[in-house]
Amino acid sequence: MTISENWLIRETAFDPERLHHKETVFTIGNGYLGTRGAFEEGYPGATPATLIHGVWDDAPLFFTELANAPDWLPFVLTVDGERFGLDRGEVLCYERVLDMRAGTLRREVRWRSPAGREVDVSIERFASLADEHVLAIRYRVTPLNGPAKIELRAGLDAYTDNWGLRHIEWLAQGSSDPQYLWMHSRTLKTNIELAYAAHLAVDDISGVEYHFWDADGRPTSVAHFTLSQGQTATAAKLITIYTSRDTDDPLAAAQAKLERAVEAGYARLREAHIAAWADEWAQCNVTIEGDDAADRALRYSLFQLLIAAPRHDDRVSIGAKTLSGFGYRGHVFWDTEVFILPFFTYTRPEIARNLLLYRYHTLPGAHQNAGAEGYEGAYYAWESAETGVETTPKWWPHPDGSLVRIWTGDIELHIISDIAYAVDQYWRVTGDDDFMRDYGAEIILDTAAFWGSRVEYNAEADRYEVTDVIGPDEWHDHVDNSVYTNRMIQYHLGLAFEVLDWLDEHAPEKGAELRRRLDLSHERLARWRDIEAKIKINYDPETGLMEQFDGYFDLRDVDIADYEPRTQAMDTLLRESGIDPNDTQLLKQPDVIMLLCLLADAYDDRARRANWDYYAPRTDHRYGSSLGPTFHAILACRLGMPEVAYEHFMHAAGADLEDSRGNAAEGIHGASCGGMWQAAVLGFAGLRVTPDGYRVEPHLPRHWKRLCFAFRHRGQPVEAVVENNK
Secondary structure, X not given: OOXXXXXXXXXXXXXXXXXXXXXXXXXXXXXXXXXXXXXXXXXXXXXXXXXXXXXXXXXXXXXXXXXXXXXXXXXXXXXXXXXXXXXXXXXXXXXEEEEOOXXXXXXXXXEEOOOOOEEEEEEEEEEOOOOOOEEEEEEEEEEOOOOEEEEEEEEOEOOOOEOOEOOEEEEEEEEEEOOEEEEEEEEOOOOOEEEEEEEEEEEOOOOOEEEEEEEOOEEEEEEEEEEOOOOOEXXXXXXXXXXXXXXXXXXXHHHHHHHHHHHHHHHHHHHHHHHHHHHHHHHHOEEEEOOHHHHHHHHHHHHHHHOOOOOOOOOOOOOOOOOOOOHHHHOEOOHHHHHHHHHHHHHOHHHHHHHHHHHHHOHHHHHHHHHXXXXXXXXXXXXXXXXXXXXXXXXXXXXXXXXXEOOHHHHOOOHHXXXXXXXXXXXXXXOOHHHHHHHHHHHHHHHHHHHHHHOEEEOOOOEEEOOOEOOOOOOOOOEOOOHHHHHHHHHHHHHHHHHHHHHHHHOHHHHHHHHHHOOOOHHHHHHHHHHHHHEOOOEOOOOOOEOOOOOHHHOEOOOHHHHOOOOOOHHHHHHHOOOOHHHEOOEOOOHHHHHHHHOHHHOOHHHHHHHHHHHHHHEOOOOOOOOHHHHHHHHHHHOOOHHHHHHHHHHHHHHHHOOOOOOHHHOOOHHHHHHHHHHHHHHHXXXXXXXXXXXXXXXXXXXXXXXXXXXXXXXXXXXXXXXXXX
């Protein structure tokens, strides 16, 4: 495999059984929107989707979800009156290629119609990274066994849905010229307006006739022409999109942008798009020499994060499934701050800043969450959308018709300190003191106030406890004193005092203002200090072993090997055997191993080894959480086990490209993608940022020759090369 091949995701045969998985794999986007890899001509049972940051609409059970916007893809070909499609006629040759370097998706098909007409079809599309409101499709068709009458229909489609739930109301459409069309729509409940404009042009073919089809909700520009055998026609469909989140008059903006796009033409738009990607990769790329599969999988993970990253909007964030599918309804979890954000913090701090500003802007929602539960301060939602108010469903329908209570939105509280941790990490890596002064300090202090009211004092033991929670391992709920949660609270409160001291020295006016506004009285701060000193941490200093929560070591110990081979998660198999996973030591993901990675400098190798030996064998690596493998890889590297780390790294790599967990159809595993970067750079390369600068402590797998990556430290670009055995 050549180096250039490692920039390509290639499909050489179409398998209808993997239709939805491949729609996810071939998602493209530009940080404003994401579009799944559905075919332009359609396919039975397909789930085409375009998800636009911030375009939410109400949804039963889930409160709100990203609405499936009108479809900009429709581009239909007929050959002598027969419609091209992979579900009809005969596919003689097929290839689909995602070019990650260029940010383009290309498909090449040789097709024989039912009547025997053979044509070559080549389709390329991109969502411009140079101008987030511009989309483009280039369509080429060549008759192979005689002349052919060709019809191309380039349209828009307002009749989209999210797994059967419609969110878009068509309002109006029109055309000033058969080659131009526009469509105006809005979301049904939130009244967000969406405006599309489009243009169709067939180049260098004489006698082209254009017509406008005015079907409500499906405006279409149609081109008719005749091709001789071997003659190629090239058509370009240019599309522009604006919403009322962008401007007061999205339709006028879309039409004006389209005029400029048509003037530029497909080739120049493509050139600007590719140049933007070149600049992006210069700042973000990671290269693994000596392992093509790992190199390509890691780059794919980074590509999916980059196409979901909001570059010009700090009111939105990256959801658990990015902008690639309907899974988790577009909601934002802790995945963003703990798994995804570090990639941007180290490589594209401007984007990381936007993602953290989303949390700042949703502080009012976090206050509402805290007040609703009778607490003080800011309580970040487990699932967040536009406002930050909790959007986790309370109930979930079981296949047997019953309703299952979902507790994560009520008691999975560690996300509060996870966000404070992300603010701290961003500050230390970037040196962005302005952000800390104006936004970050308030996030850290306001959320610390929540813990001051939530933590419980045990007078008999003279300590503080946190009961009835869920840690990262969601196979155990309603637990007391989660070691991950409590230790992160302790870190969080210590950070709050550090930030207050920094404000007093560097921004005393801001510090005084926050003390007044957040009511950081002497009594309140004294309580925080007492909690920090006395909160219960289930840690044995003699052995270094941590107990995941009170009573965990007393639970039933189940050997995963007894259930092999298997194709299901262990919690499912246990329930089928009449065993409640809550009553066992089996883990969806290991809280303790994650804690050892986040607070790495607080623990020594003895603690790392003791907890690895205990918790790694009790974790369902294959079908548990997709969040677990990359953090196992990081800790394995720190323990000097790069080959073990590599196994976990490649297991994470298969979540989307290979659909190893069987759920990639719902969207990209965004946290796993971010964890891949962390495993490579913070794990295998061993990058550490310290108060004095940075260093690397590499542990490369034996067969890797070299690991190259770029990052920024306090505004300065750094290019790092780590060679094996050097």
